[in-house]
Amino acid sequence: MENGASSYLRFLNGDKEGFVELVEEYRNRLVLFIDSFVHDIHISEEAADNAFMSLYVKKPKYREGCSFKAWLYAIGKNAALDYLKKLKRNRCAPLEDYHYLSDETDIEAEFIKDEEKKALHNAIRKLKTEYAQVLYLTYFEGLTNGEAGKVMGKSPRQISDLLYRAKESLRAQIERRENNG
Numbered sequence: 001m002e003n004g005a006s007s008y009l010r011f012l013n014g015d016k017e018g019f020v021e022l023v024e025e026y027r028n029r030l031v032l033f034i035d036s037f038v039h040d041i042h043i044s045e046e047a048a049d050n051a052f053m054s055l056y057v058k059k060p061k062y063r064e065g066c067s068f069k070a071w072l073y074a075i076g077k078n079a080a081l082d083y084l085k086k087l088k089r090n091r092c093a094p095l096e097d098y099h100y101l102s103d104e105t106d107i108e109a110e111f112i113k114d115e116e117k118k119a120l121h122n123a124i125r126k127l128k129t130e131y132a133q134v135l136y137l138t139y140f141e142g143l144t145n146g147e148a149g150k151v152m153g154k155s156p157r158q159i160s161d162l163l164y165r166a167k168e169s170l171r172a173q174i175e176r177r178e179n180n181g
């Protein structure tokens with residue numbers, strides 16, 4: 001059983017430390033996954049926090065045997081989409097006009113430390129949203145095509161095709177950058 005699954009099951013059985021372990025292990029990675037389609041780290045952090053809050057309050061049932069990470073990321077994706085809808089309804093000024101002040105460490109800079117990873121991350125951010133998501137889920141999080149498909153609402157075959165196109169697009173993006181840089 002995955003570590004996250006065992007932590008969550010312990011939490012469901014009354015061990016609050018299990019939830020703390022879950023957040024410590026998955027929060028930063030969930031934020032970066034959400035950022036692959038939200039493209040705003042602050043909104044991604046809020047959405048990830050909402051996903052964990054939902055787990056804490058609603059305590060949804062987790063079926064052992066399925067990938068815990070895929071289950072959690074599907075919850076994170078739904079929380080992000082809900083957050084974006086709410087933000088859109090309550091929006092008074094363009095999002096670009098908001099200034100975020102934070103004395104917390106920058107999760108992106110902390111998680112992506114060396115220059116090659118930063119360049120790859122920046123290239124992936126410029127891809128179509130679906131391409132960035134599928135690359136993140138399969139290569140950075142190690143999900144299978146089936147697990148990534150559950151998160152993205154696609155069949156394993158669609159994920160395979162999407163991965164092929166995403167890798168081709170990423171290669172072209174990197175080549176353009178090298179030729180221009």
